[in-house]
Amino acid sequence: MDIQEYFSLVFSDYTLRTITLGTAILGAVTGMLGSFAVLRKQSLLGDAISHAALPGIAIAFLITGAKDSNTLLIGALVSGLIGTFWIRGIVNKTHLKSDTALGLILSLFFGFGMLLLTFIQKQPNANQAGLDKYLFGQAATLVESDVWLMAIVTGICLFVLLLFWKEFKILLFDKDYAKTLGFNTKSIDILITSFIVLAIVLGLQTVGVVLMSAMLLAPAAAARQWTNSLSKMVFLAAIFGAFSGVFGTAISASQNNLSTGPVIVIVASVFVIFSFIFSPNRGLLFRQIRFIANRRDLELQKTLAFMYRIAETHENISHPHAIKILNNFQGFTRKTLQKLVDKNYVTLDGTMWSLTEKGFETASNLYNQQAINDE
Amino acid sequence: MDKKLAVQIDDLTVAYNYKPVLWDIDLEIPEGVLMAIVGPNGAGKSTLIKATLGILKPIAGSVSIYGKPYNKQRSLVAYVPQKGSVDWDFPTTALDVVLMGTYGSLGWIKRPGLKEKKAALEALEKVGMLPFKDRQISQLSGGQQQRIFLARALVQDASIYFMDEPFQGVDATTEIAIINILKELRKAGKTVIVVHHDLQTVPEYFDWVTFLNVKKIATGPVKDIFNDDNLTKTYGINYKVSIQE
Numbered sequence: 238m239d240i241q242e243y244f245s246l247v248f249s250d251y252t253l254r255t256i257t258l259g260t261a262i263l264g265a266v267t268g269m270l271g272s273f274a275v276l277r278k279q280s281l282l283g284d285a286i287s288h289a290a291l292p293g294i295a296i297a298f299l300i301t302g303a304k305d306s307n308t309l310l311i312g313a314l315v316s317g318l319i320g321t322f323w324i325r326g327i328v329n330k331t332h333l334k335s336d337t338a339l340g341l342i343l344s345l346f347f348g349f350g351m352l353l354l355t356f357i358q359k360q361p362n363a364n365q366a367g368l369d370k371y372l373f374g375q376a377a378t379l380v381e382s383d384v385w386l387m388a389i390v391t392g393i394c395l396f397v398l399l400l401f402w403k404e405f406k407i408l409l410f411d412k413d414y415a416k417t418l419g420f421n422t423k424s425i426d427i428l429i430t431s432f433i434v435l436a437i438v439l440g441l442q443t444v445g446v447v448l449m450s451a452m453l454l455a456p457a458a459a460a461r462q463w464t465n466s467l468s469k470m471v472f473l474a475a476i477f478g479a480f481s482g483v484f485g486t487a488i489s490a491s492q493n494n495l496s497t498g499p500v501i502v503i504v505a506s507v508f509v510i511f512s513f514i515f516s517p518n519r520g521l522l523f524r525q526i527r528f529i530a531n532r533r534d535l536e537l538q539k540t541l542a543f544m545y546r547i548a549e550t551h552e553n554i555s556h557p558h559a560i561k562i563l564n565n566f567q568g569f570t571r572k573t574l575q576k577l578v579d580k581n582y583v584t585l586d587g588t589m590w591s592l593t594e595k596g597f598e599t600a601s602n603l604y605n606q607q608a609i610n611d612e
Numbered sequence: 613m614d615k616k617l618a619v620q621i622d623d624l625t626v627a628y629n630y631k632p633v634l635w636d637i638d639l640e641i642p643e644g645v646l647m648a649i650v651g652p653n654g655a656g657k658s659t660l661i662k663a664t665l666g667i668l669k670p671i672a673g674s675v676s677i678y679g680k681p682y683n684k685q686r687s688l689v690a691y692v693p694q695k696g697s698v699d700w701d702f703p704t705t706a707l708d709v710v711l712m713g714t715y716g717s718l719g720w721i722k723r724p725g726l727k728e729k730k731a732a733l734e735a736l737e738k739v740g741m742l743p744f745k746d747r748q749i750s751q752l753s754g755g756q757q758q759r760i761f762l763a764r765a766l767v768q769d770a771s772i773y774f775m776d777e778p779f780q781g782v783d784a785t786t787e788i789a790i791i792n793i794l795k796e797l798r799k800a801g802k803t804v805i806v807v808h809h810d811l812q813t814v815p816e817y818f819d820w821v822t823f824l825n826v827k828k829i830a831t832g833p834v835k836d837i838f839n840d841d842n843l844t845k846t847y848g849i850n851y852k853v854s855i856q857e
Contacts, residue, residue: 276702332629403723407712411698413667414764417691418716419683465703465748 240491252377253490259379259387260482260501263443266391266436268456268478269398272471273429275457276409280450281336282321282430285343286437287449289320291350294371294441295357304367306383306442313371313438320346321434347446374445374498376486387439394432398471405429406467444498455505456481462516481505538603540573541582545600548592557589616678618643618772618803619664624673626656626663633659635827637673641805643771645820646798648808648834652847655825657807658694661774665691677772687717690770692761694777700750706760707745710735713767728767735763740789755786762790772803779810791817814838 247253274282290313297312298304320342327338354368370378398405407415408425416422433453440449460473485501514522543563548554560574574590577583582596592600619641626634634656641647649657662668664675666682677685690713713735714728724732736742739759744752752760758778765773775794779787794804794817808814814821815834823829823837823846830842 276699278699400721403715403718404720406704407715410702410704410709411693411712413662413693413697414691414712415715416667417665417686417689419686420715420720461703465705465750467703470703 240487243487243491247487253486255381255384256376256379256490256497257483257486259384260376260443260486260497261479262384262387262391262482263436263440264452264456264478264480264482264501264505265475266387266394266478267440267452268460268474268476269471270394270429270433270436271453271455271457271478272460272467272474273405273409274433274453275461276467279335280454281339281343282324283433283437283453284450285324285339285346286317286321286434287441287446288343288350289346290314290317290438290441291371291446292316292346292353293319293350294368295350295353298357298368299353306378307386309368309371310438310441313441314435316346317434317438318431321430350446370445371441372445372447373496374441374443374448376443376489376497376501379443383442390435390439394436397428397432401425401428402468409467444501448498448502451502451505452478452481455502455509459505459508459512462512462519465518477505477508481508537573537576541577541596541600542603544583544590544592545597545603548597554597555584555591555593557586557591560585560588560590563590615642615644617641618645618678619805620676620679621664622674622676624660624663624675625671626659626668627671632826634663634670637824637828639822639828639831641803641820641831643803644798644801646794646804646806646818647820647822648806648814648818649822649824650808650811650814650846651824651829655846657824658776660824661691661776661805661807665689665774687768688771690765690768690773692765692773692775692778695754695758695761695780697776700752700757702749704749705745706741706747706749706752706756707732707736709749709760710763710767713764716768731767731769732763735766736760738766739763739793755782758782758786758790762793766793770802773797773805775804775806777807777809779808811843 243253247257271283274280293312293314293316294309295312296316297309300312301308324335324338324342327333327341328335333341357368404415404420404425407418407420408422408429412422415425437449437453440452444452456474456478457470459477460470463473464470481501481504485504486497488504489495489497489500512520514520517523540563544558547558547562548556563574574583574585577596578585580596581593582599583590584593617640619639621637621639624634624637624639625632633654637660639660649660651657659668663670663673664682666675675682677688682689707729710732711724711728714724714731718724718728733742733745736745739762741756741759741763744756749757749760758780762775762778765775773794778790778794782790794806797804798819806818808818815838818834820832821834821838822831823842825846825848829846830837
C-alpha cells in the first residue's frame with residue numbers, strides 16, 4: 238500500500254480509520270497540554286510520568302489477570318499520578334532540584350516496571366504476552382472504544398482549558414503574583430498536571446512509555462517558533478500534534494511493518510526542525526538573513542558617515558575627493574561604493590567620488606536615526 | 613503617630629533550610645508613607661515582602677492589613693515582583709501582562725472585559741508605555757519591562773503597594789519616571805513599600821525607612837533615623853554615607 242492508497246482507504250477501512258483518528262486526537266491533546274509543560278520548563282515531566290506509569294500497567298495485570306486496555310490504563314494512571322506527586326513532594330520537602338527528582342522517579346518507577354514485566358513473563362500463563370507493547374506502543378491495537386475514550390478526555394480537557402484559561406496563563410507566567418491575587422495556585426497546578434498525566438496515559442498504548450514525552454514536547458516546541466501568543470501557540474501545537482499523528486500513521490501503514498509510534502514521533506520532530514529553521518521571526522534561516530542584511534546596511538552607513546565627515550569640512554558638499562583616501566577605512570569596498578552610487582548618495586568620476594545632496598542629507602540623519610532606534 | 617496603621621507585622625520569622633532568614637520581625641507601617649527597605653544582600657528584604665504577602669510560609673508571626681488578616685484584605689494590596697522572577701520570553705504582549713492586574717478582582721473563570729481593558733490602557737499610559745501595548749514582552753528593554761510590572765500593579769488600584777527592587781537595572785530616565793509615579797501614589801494617600809539598594813537616593817526618594825538585616829534594626833522617618841549609626845549596625849562595616857541635606 239502506498240500513501241495515496243492509504244488516503245483513499247482511510248475513510249472506508251475500519252482499522253485505518255480508527256488508528257488515524259486515534260493518533261490524530263492523541264496528537265492534538267498532547268500538543269495542547271505539552272505547550273503548558275514546555276512553558277513551565279517542565280519538559281522532562283512528561284518523560285518521568287510516562288515511565289512512572291509502567292509499574293501501574295504491570296500491577297493492574299497481576300491483580301486482574303486481564304489484558305483489557307482500560308483496566309491497564311487505570312493502573313497506569315494511578316502509578317503515573319503517584320510518581321508525579323512524589324516528584325512534587327521531593328522538590329518541596331528536600332533540597333533536591335526538580336531535574337534530580339524527575340530523574341530519580343523516572344528510573345525508580347521504570348526499573349520497578351521492567352522488573353514486574355520480566356516477572357510476569359516468567360509466569361506459566363499464556364495470557365501474559367503482549368504487555369511489552371506498552372514500551373514502544375502499538376497503534377494497530379487501537380479499537381473504537383479507545384478512540385472514544387481519547388475523544389472524551391480531549392473534549393473535557395478543551396473545556397477545562399477554556400474555562401480556566403486566565404488562571405492557567407497567570408500561573409504559567411507569574412506564579413507568585415497569582416498567589417498574591419488570591420488564586421489557589423496549588424489547585425491550578427494540580428489540575429493541569431493531572432490532565433498532563435491523563436493525556437500521557439492515553440498515549441501509552443499507541444506511542445509507548447519510552448517515546449511518549451516527544452508527543453508532549455515536539456508539537457509545542459514547533460508551535461512556539463511561529464507565534465508570540467499563548468492561545469495561538471496552544472492551537473498550533475494541537476494542529477501540529479494532530480498532523481504528526483495522521484502523517485505518522487499514513488507512513489507507517491504504507492511502509493510495511495514500520496512501527497507507528499516511532500514514525501509519529503519522527504514526523505513531529507520534522508515539524509520541529511522545519512520550524513526551527515524556517516519560522517519567520519525566531520527561525521535560524523531568517524535570523525541569519527536579517528543578520529547579514531543588517532551588517533551590510535551598517536557597512537554602508539559606516540562608509541557614508543566617513544564620507545560625510547570629509548565632505549562637511551568643505552563648503553561645497555559635492556566637492557570631489559580621491560577614492561584612495563577611503564582606503565584607510567576598513568568598511569570600504571568597491572561593492573559598497575557601487576551600492577552608494579545606486580542609491581544616488583554618491584557620484585563617481587574616474588578615481589574621484591563626491592557626495593550628492595541626498596547622500597549628505599541621509600548621512601547627517603544617520604546619527605539622529607540611531608538615537609531613535611535605540612529608544 | 614496618630615495616623616492609621618496600614619501594615620502591622622508581628623513576630624514574623626522565616627527560615628530556609630533551618631537557617632533563619634528573618635528573625636522575629638515586628639514592623640508597623642503607617643498609612644501614606646513611601647518607605648524604603650534597605651539592608652545588605654541576604655538580609656531578607658525580598659523575603660520580608662514575600663512572607664508578608666503569603667507567597668512564603670513563615671514559621672511564626674502574623675500580618676495584618678488595616679487591622680484585619682492579610683488574606684481578608686488582598687484587594688487592598690498590590691505587588692511588583694522582581695523583574696528577574698519571570699520568563700520574559702513567555703508568549704504574550706505588554707497589554708496582556710498589565711491585564712493580569714485585573715484578574716484578582718475578577719476572581720475565578722471570569723475573563724477581563726472592556727472595563728478591565730480600559731483600566732489597563734490607562735495604567736500603560738501612566739507609565740508611558742501605551743505605544744508598546746502590543747509589543748511581545750521579550751522585545752521590551754529592561755526598563756520597559758519594569759514599567760509594565762508597575763502598570764500591572766497600578767491596575768489593581770490598591771491602597772498598599774509592595775515593590776521588590778523596582779529600580780534594579782533601569783536607566784536614569786526610567787528611575788525618575790518610576791519615582792514620580794511612586795510619589796504620586798503617596799500624594800493620593802497610598803502606602804508604598806519598596807525594597808531599595810541605592811542608599812544615596814534614600815533621603816531624596818523616601819520619607820520612611822526600615823533597616824533590615826535578618827533582624828529589624830530600625831524603622832521610622834528618614835530624617836530621624838537615616839544616619840551612620842543605623843547604617844553601620846545594618847551593614848556591619850563602618851558605613852559612612854554623605855547624606856544630602
